Amino acid sequence: AASTPTVRDHTHILPAHISSQWRDLALHKPNQDAFVCQPMFHNQDSFFGVFDGHGTTGELCAQYARDVVPALLQQHLAKNVNTTQALIRAHVDANTMMHSAPFDDSMSGTTAISVLFQTNEIHISNVGDSRAIVAQEITDGAASPQLVAKALSIDQTPFRKDERDRVKKTGARIMTVDQLEGYEPIHENWGLTLGDEIDESGDPPRIWHPHGDYPGTAFTRSLGDHVSEELGVFAEPEVITKTLNAHDKFIVIASDGVFEFLTSQAVVNIVKVYKDPLDACLAVVEESYNRWLQFEVRTDDITCIVLHVEPSIAAAAASKQPPVKASKLHGRNSIIAGHDVLVAMQDSLRPVRGIGVDINKSWRSRDTIIGGYDTTARMSMASEDSLLSSSCPQGDTASLLLSPPSDYDVKQHTVPKSAADFARLERMVQHNFLFSHLTADKVPALHDVLSVMQRQVVADGEVVIHQHDDGDQFFLVDAGRFDVRVRAAPVEPEAAPTTDDSLDAAYGPVVHTYVASEGSHPTFGELALMYSKPRAATVLATAGGGTLWTIDRSAFRSILVRRPLRNVVQRLRNLPLLRPLTVAQLNLLAEQMKEVTLEAVMASGQFYLVVQGSVTIAPPLPADPTTIHAHDSFGDFILSDTPSRTPYRAVAAEDTECLCISRDAFEATVGNLSAVVEKNNARRARKSATSRAKQAAPLNGVVVLAHTVSQALASLSQIDQVRVGPTIWQDLVATCRLVQFGGRWLTLRSISKQTVVQSHLKHQLLGEQDMYVALGRDQAGVAPLYGVAQTAHDLHALFDVAYVGVLEELVAFPLSSEAAIQYYAAQLVVAVHLSKYIGASRTFTICGNPEYLAPEQINGQGASSVIDTYVEGTECGGQHRVGQTLATDYWSLGILLYEMLVGTTPFQHLHHDELAMFNGIVSFSPDSLEFPPTSSPALQALIKGLLDPKPASRLGAADCFKKSADECVVPQHAFFQGLQWDQLNDTNAPLLAEASAKFDRLVAAPTSQALDLGVPYTGDAKWMQEF
Incomplete structure (x- = not known):
C-alpha cells in the first residue's frame, strides 16, 4: 500500500x-x-x-x-x-x-x-x-x-567473524548442516578475514548447542x-x-x-x-x-x-x-x-545466493568450468573440420554464449509491427539488463531484436512453459495474468486440468503471479537467452488469457553477434592457397577483413570475398569475363609469393557487399603466407606423430609430448614406473602429486576418467595437449609437459619439473609488491601473445571463472567490435573487427591484475547471482574501480586501460595486428618500464622461495600413494584412444 x-x-x-x-509445498502457512x-x-x-x-x-x-x-x-x-x-x-x-x-x-x-x-x-x-x-x-x-x-x-549472521567469535564464547558451535551431518569437513572458511565470501548454496553457517543439534539459527x-x-x-x-x-x-x-x-x-x-x-x-x-x-x-x-x-x-x-x-x-x-x-x-554481508553450474562448488574456484567445453581446444588442429561444423556435446546444459547459426537472416524472420508496437516494446525492455546495453549507438541491433520478436496470444489455462523442460525462449508480458506453479515432482497430466485442485495436482501450487499493467511489464526466461537451463516452474495463463512477446536464443544471439564468421571461414578454407591455414588462423583472418560495397574496382592488390551480390571480372581481351557470385572470391593471387600483375576490372552488377584484405594486412594478422604454411605443416607433422604414438601406446604406456627428451627420463616407458609421493594440491577435478623416477622429482597430475566424462573435460584436455604440440618448444611460465598416459581408470599428465602448483596455494591475494605483480603480469602478457604463435582465435564457449568474462562475451558484441587501423602502404585501412582474441584476453588480464593488487575482482561481491554479475560486467565503468592509496599511477592506468568495456578502445586492442611485441602497446606500457623482456625467462619468480619451502616440506614428510585415484570407470573406452 x-x-x-x-x-x-x-x-x-x-x-x-x-x-x-x-x-512452498505446505499450503496455508x-x-x-x-x-x-x-x-x-x-x-x-x-x-x-x-x-x-x-x-x-x-x-x-x-x-x-x-x-x-x-x-x-x-x-x-x-x-x-x-x-x-x-x-x-x-x-x-x-x-x-x-x-x-x-x-x-x-x-x-x-x-x-x-x-x-x-x-x-x-x-x-x-x-x-x-x-x-x-x-x-x-x-x-x-x-x-x-x-x-x-x-x-x-x-x-555467523558469516561475520566478530559475531561468530562472540557467540562462540558462550560455548556455541558454528557449523553448516552438511558439517553437522558429516558431509563436509569442519572449517570456518566463511571469512577468516572480513569480507571473504563463499558460495553458501543454501547451507549457511548456523548456531548449535554444544551438546545438541539445536537451535540451528542462521x-x-x-x-x-x-x-x-x-x-x-x-x-x-x-x-x-x-x-x-x-x-x-x-x-x-x-x-x-x-x-x-x-x-x-x-x-x-x-x-x-x-x-x-x-x-x-x-x-x-x-x-x-x-x-x-x-x-x-x-x-x-x-x-x-x-x-x-x-x-x-x-x-x-x-x-x-x-x-x-x-x-x-x-x-x-x-x-x-x-x-x-x-x-x-562493510564487506561482510551475508552472501547473496545463486546456483552456479555446479552447486557443490564456488564460482570463486579457479577450476570451475562454466559450460565445461574447451577454451584451449580452439588451438587444436586435429579437429579443425569439427570446429567448423560441430555443436556442443550432448548434455551440455550450461554452455554460455553458444555460437549462433551462420545462416540466420533477420529479414526472413522479421515479424511485421507498427511504429507504435516498436515504441511500446522499447519501453517494455528498456530496464531489462539483456537489452540495456543496446544504447543509442546500437539502435540497429535493438531494432533487429524487436523486429523478430513474435506476439503470442495465450488462451485461459494454456501452459506457456513446463517445469524442468529445457528452455530457449524469453517472454515479455504485454497483457494478462500468468500463474507460476511449482511441483516437487512434475508429471504430465493425461488431460488438461481445469479446476484449481486439478491444477495443483498437475503443476503444484501457485507460488507467484505475473500481472501486466500500463507501467509494469514482467519478464521471465532471461537466462534462457544466455544458456540452456531447465525451467524452474510451470507458467500458465489465467483470468481470460493474455499476450506475450517472445524471442528465442538463436535469434537473440545471432543478431547481437553482428556477422557470424562460420561461412566466411568455410569459404576461405576452400581456397587452395589458404587450405594449409588452421581454422583458428582463418577465423582471425576473417575478423580482420574490411567490409566494402563495390560498384567498380581496378586490380588494386587486395583479396576480395563476395558476401552478397555478384561481380563481373573483365580481364584484358580476348579473355571472356567471369562472374563471381556470393561466397566466391577474386584477387586471391596477391597473397601468393609471386603475385600476378595481370590487370583486371571488377564491376558489380548490383549492390555487392564484399570483405577485403590487403597483403600487408594479411601478413600483419597471420604472418607471411609461406612461413605460416611451413610452420603449420611442421605442426601437423608433430601432431600426426603424436597421434600415431597414442594409438600404439599400451595401457600404462607413456606417450612423450616433450620437444626435447631428457636423458634421465629416456627409460621411462610405463607410468607405473614412477614412485608416487605426497599431494601438492587437489580439487574436485584433479590431483597433483610429487612423483620420483631415478632419483628425479617430477609432478604428476591425475584425473579420473569418470570425472572427465561427468565434467565434460575431454575437449579441454585434448586442447591442452594440442597446445603443447603446437608450441613445439619449452616456454618459461608454461609447465613443461613431458608426456601423458592412461591407466584403467585414470588419465595422467607428467610434468618434467619438481613442483607444479597453483598461485593461490602459495600466496593470498593481494600480492605483497608491485614488482611481483609486474613479473606475473609480464608472464601473462607473453602467454597471451603465444596465442598468435599457436594460431588461436575466438571461441564461443567459456571456461573458468565468470568474473573474468569480458562484456562482449556476455552481450554478444565481440564480433561487432570495430577499431580504426591503417597499415602503411595499403589501400585496405579502415574498420577492422576485433574478436575475442587479444582484446578479450586483455580484459581478463586486467581483472587478474586488479585481483593481485586489491585482493578481489571488481565483481566478486556478485558471484552468487548470475544475472547481477552479468549485468555488472556489461554496465561496468573503469572509473568505478577503487585502488589502494599506495598503488602506482602506472599500474592503475594499465588496469583501467585493460578494463575499458568497449573492445575497440581497450588498451592493446590493436596489438593483434602488430608483427612483433616491440610494436605492441601493452608490453610497452609505463608499468613495464625497465623490464627486460628478453631476460624474463631467466628471471627468478618472486614466489620461488615460497614454492621451494613448500616443496621441501612435502619431501621432508615422505609418503607413498597408489598411482590410481581409486575411482572406477566402467563407461565406453573408445573415446580414450585419442589420449
Missing part, C-alpha cells in the same frame, strides 16, 4: 510498503513477516520497520514485536531518553516481555530492522539479517550522476528465541545514526526474502526506475519472487518498504555538503554514530 506524503520540519517522506506471503509504517510518530518523528518471524510461532513473534517495539520506543522518547538508548531499550524490553507472552517463543522469534526519522537525522536499528539501504547519488568528474546502494545496516541476534539466548543470540540492536543530505534519494527496508538472491545495488537499480514508491515495491517483490523460483521450489515471505526522502532546502543548505564523489566510504561522512560498525563490516 502507498501512504500519503509526510512533511516534517526537515524531511519530505513518501512511503510505500508491500508484504507478500511465502509459498501464515505470512511470518510483519511491518510498521507510522509517518505520524512521537512528536514530529516517523517510524518504519520490518519484522521477519521464524519458527512455529514466528508470525506471532513478528506481530508482537511490531506492536510492542514502537510503543516502548515512544515511552522512552517521551521520558527524554537518549535516542540510541531508547532504541536499544525498546528492543531489549520487548524481547523480555515476549518471553512472558501467551505463545511459545522458546524456538521461535523475529528479526527487526527499523528507521526512525528525527528532523533531518535517521536512526537505523538492526537485530538479525533483514536490511536497510540508502540510494545515494554519486557524481564522478564529468560522468552523469549514478545511484549507488549504501548499507545502513550489516547482517548479523543469525546471531533476534527477539524471542529464548533457548538461543544462552548461546549469545540476544536482542540488542546495532544502531546507526545518519544525517540525510541532498544526495540521499530513497531508503529501502526489507526482509531477507528480498536480499536472498538480490544484491543491495540490484534493489536500488530496480527502485530508481519508478517515480511511485508503490510501483517500486511491487517491482522489487516481483523480482525477488523470480529469483526464488529460479533457485528454489518455494519462496520466502517478502516484505519491502520504500521511502522516497527529500531533505528540506534549508536543511540541505545548512549541511553544506559538497557533491559526493565515488569512494569506498562514500557517504559515510554523514554517519554520526555507528560509523565504526559500517566501516569494519
